[in-house]
Amino acid sequence: MEKVTMADVAKVAGVSKSTVSQYLNKRYEYMGEKTKLKIEEAIEELGYQPNFIARSLKQKRTSMVGIIVANITHFFSTEISRAIEDFCHTHDLHAIFCNADDDPEKEKNYIEMLRAKQVDGLIIFPTGQNNDLYKKMMSQGYPVVFVDRKVENLDVFSVITDxxxxxxxxxxxxxxxxxxxxxxxxxxxxxxxxxxxxxxxxxxxxxxxxxxxxxxxxxxxxxxxxxxxxxxxxxxxxxxxxxxxxxxxxxxxxxxxxxxxxxxxxxxxxxxxxxxxxxxxxxxxxxxxxQPAAEMGKKAAELLFQQINKEDTPPEVFVFPSRIV
Amino acid sequence: MEKVTMADVAKVAGVSKSTVSQYLNKRYEYMGEKTKLKIEEAIEELGYQPNFIARSLKQKRTSMVGIIVANITHFFSTEISRAIEDFCHTHDLHAIFCNADDDPEKEKNYIEMLRAKQVDGLIIFPTGQNNDLYKKMMSQGYPVVFVDRKVENLDVFSVITDxxxxxxxxxxxxxxxxxxxxxxxxxxxxxxxxxxxxxxxxxxxxxxxxxxxxxxxxxxxxxxxxxxxxxxxxxxxxxxxxxxxxxxxxxxxxxxxxxxxxxxxxxxxxxxxxxxxxxxxxxxxxxxxxQPAAEMGKKAAELLFQQINKEDTPPEVFVFPSRIV
DNA sequence: AGGTTTAGATAAATCGGTTTACTAAATCGG
DNA sequence: CCGATTTAGTAAACCGATTTATCTAAACCT
The missing domain is CATH 3.40.50.2300 (Response regulator)
Known part of the structure; x- marks a missing residue:
């Protein structure tokens, strides 16, 4: 298959792993032109593709967010998802969508697996039946936004309609x-x-x-x-x-x-x-x-983004108006 | 936030990391009952959640598959996606959906990012405009299935309609x-x-x-x-x-x-x-x-699953019949 | 008793990057 | 020309698991 690692690139370029890493992270501050070129060439020659997993492990940050949708075939949900996706795309985040099927068990499952995968935050259309789990996330300060449905007695960012x-x-x-x-x-x-x-x-x-x-x-x-x-x-x-x-x-x-x-x-x-x-x-x-799905999705993504970047504001509920057509 | 690692569990349980790992992977072959219990308790006490990222790094396997959809608001696509998701769910795979918007640039982008994230395989609704990239994946033996659209001169598993x-x-x-x-x-x-x-x-x-x-x-x-x-x-x-x-x-x-x-x-x-x-x-x-979206989605997922598990069969094109309603 | 299994557990290497602390060489001011 | 500073680059620790090779102690066998 494929096994080109940073070490290979380093060897070919005749530099150390560290330097290659700096290069990839665009820390050019102290880097010679010739070195830059050599690395560039080596990468090209070997067809090197960095391994995100390895990076994530060290950085404790995956640049992924999870979206747990109640029902993926529901048009309103896909509209919101689309908006979330757009926002993420422009902010270098990657969105993972999961379909909980309005089943609390599945929801729990997905929350746990996404957290195990170390996603940076979660946007959830909550079933409302996993209160303990929700509370645990809140108390750990894990970034979460609820969409479409509100859950009582829970201090969490929410985006809903009137x-x-x-x-x-x-x-x-x-x-x-x-x-x-x-x-x-x-x-x-x-x-x-x-x-x-x-x-x-x-x-x-x-x-x-x-x-x-x-x-x-x-x-x-x-x-x-x-x-x-x-x-x-x-x-x-x-x-x-x-x-x-x-x-x-x-x-x-x-x-x-x-x-x-x-x-x-x-x-x-x-x-x-x-x-x-x-x-x-x-x-x-x-x-x-x-319902203004696009705006709601965007707002939800924004709120999550803020939490991920530690902009500390107390949880709030955002209510969007619906209009009759 | 959260930082309970396997080492912490090991310490509390009074055993080594390795043993905890064995326990988590259900390799009970040579493990004392009391040890099992101690580990169990320690995990419970600390609220330990394993870190998938770390595991993936070592195992070179993420149990994730990527689905690159041409247009997520297209009903046919969501139906297929739903079926793929279902299949993955029953086979312990996790599906990541991305929306390429029929844009070859975005498609390329997503393919690269998903591969960098080490997903185990890809199901793509191809734009057909990234031939070099497609070929590269094929030649590397990377698991891929094309859906809905066929691409000429490419030996790849495909699921389409007549x-x-x-x-x-x-x-x-x-x-x-x-x-x-x-x-x-x-x-x-x-x-x-x-x-x-x-x-x-x-x-x-x-x-x-x-x-x-x-x-x-x-x-x-x-x-x-x-x-x-x-x-x-x-x-x-x-x-x-x-x-x-x-x-x-x-x-x-x-x-x-x-x-x-x-x-x-x-x-x-x-x-x-x-x-x-x-x-x-x-x-x-x-x-x-x-079009029989559900069947098509299931088939695509199956084909991908087989490739991931190295069941070597030559690429084939599966044509499903559509029916007039 | 002495040697061989075997059950149970572990130390250490590894995965592929990032990051920190450190070194060597070049540059500079006086 | 010397010590201080800047520039360029590196070695090694680390992230949190898995896995392999190894070790120990008890059980088993003649």
Missing amino acids: NAYATSMAVQHVIEKGHRNIAFVVQPLKVSPRIDRLAGYKKALTDAGIEINSDYIIEASIPDMKNKLEQLFSLEVKPTALFAANDRVFMAVGEFLKEKGIKLGKELELIVFDNIPFSHLLDSPISFIE | NAYATSMAVQHVIEKGHRNIAFVVQPLKVSPRIDRLAGYKKALTDAGIEINSDYIIEASIPDMKNKLEQLFSLEVKPTALFAANDRVFMAVGEFLKEKGIKLGKELELIVFDNIPFSHLLDSPISFIE
Whole structure:
């Protein structure tokens, strides 16, 4: 395979390892022109490629950051990831993405493996179920930023959206259009955005003096969703509007409606909380709440970068506004 | 921060570093029960986490593989990535994803940095513009698998779809429906799938005895596409069917049609080559050619795994069938 | 008893760089 | 011309593990 090491280069160039190292690190302060050239040539001749692993071991710094995404096929996540990547690229950091699949076990696994790999910091879309581990990292002063979801009782940099507010505004909007029977469909309330969105929904109804009807609130996992929707739409008073709390819910609802032949717009008004790639191509009149994924990703990366470079500021939660489209 | 090393554990447990190492690597062959326990306790007490970097340096093996994706926001890519990730996860490999943005410079950059990081192998969606570098890797016997695109004159494991065949079948299908004026829209013909799809389109027309009209073939970058489409739809004989060579093209075309108020189905038949997340929710009658992303990703990962484990088989190209939906 | 196994553990070399402390030669001011 | 300073380069320690060759003490065998 390949085994050219710094020692080989040194030998060929007729200098010491140290000098080659200086050269590679561009410490030219005290270095003769001829030496520089000789090293350059030797590197060229041997096709030498430095070994990052060795360097990292000594420097205790890998220039890598880990990103643990809850679901890599979720469009919002890839948008954020993309932004993080861009930032890292311009700051000489390398991003490693992992997919935790919303599974706390996997999340734990990845956190541990990334730390074992000595990544310089972590950006996490937390499952929220690994509190001890989170706390341990905080107390060790390890650089971490949480994205998309907040975790209670934890002093950590976070980047989220105003889930409750945006939802409440959107629902209020629908109420103003004359709707009274508004359904809210959500996956199990395990993470903060879902909880906050439900809270926003309830607030909007309450503010408008509409009673909250628990029949209209569906909390189910994706496989169970169809059944629950079946129930919802066999109520004697059917909903005239429906709020899908995220894109997966939207997909499930969309499939269901298509199957049942329920027409959007006339029979049912639909609001979706999430960025959807082809949303503007859909001709149905669906409202979307879009989160500023790019800005959020950039911010998260910035916050991590600051921590890695020991700019000591107390953890803060950054809330970005979502907008209704 | 954190600085517990194996030496610390050894000291606390009252044994030598070597023994601790054996323990961690589960070489229990010659190890007393009491020693095992002492080490276990010491690790627990100190909260010791092994340093992967150090291990990798010695073992010359990082258990990491790099995946260089052409475009991370491309749904097809994330589906493949997901499958690769799954495979790696079950085989104790860790996947690092990078986004080359279809930029040969970035691609080169990432290849070099991943190799410097000593990843055990690479799965690449190649830009096709770094032939020297590809060749170098091949000649060094470095484990590599190409995905989605093939590169000429290069003996390398590849996983692709039958682009020409699938396109040709789809176009044939449209011809059977009675269409004669079929447009083909594609981004610059820089990578093999685009070229092959165009070839498939031409073949279907020729086979059906339809003359190829170059006015109906649009090759443009996404920003230029709108203008070109404008031209296409101001021809005196407008196309009645349109083949979008991938999802980006589809988006551009979709936007254009929406703007112009051109109705799909009646005025224009649309065929798209690519997996689209919400395709089944669109009520317009669009045909999609879907590639078996999950299988392809798995296969690619398998091929890489085999190479890493030195199972010597000559490079092969695996062609997966796409299906029309 | 004396020699051979064998179980259990270890010292030391190694991986490929970085970094520190040190030396030798060249330059300089007076 | 001498001592001080600057310039150029090096030897050796180090980072935190793995691995090999070695060692010891007890068990085993005639």
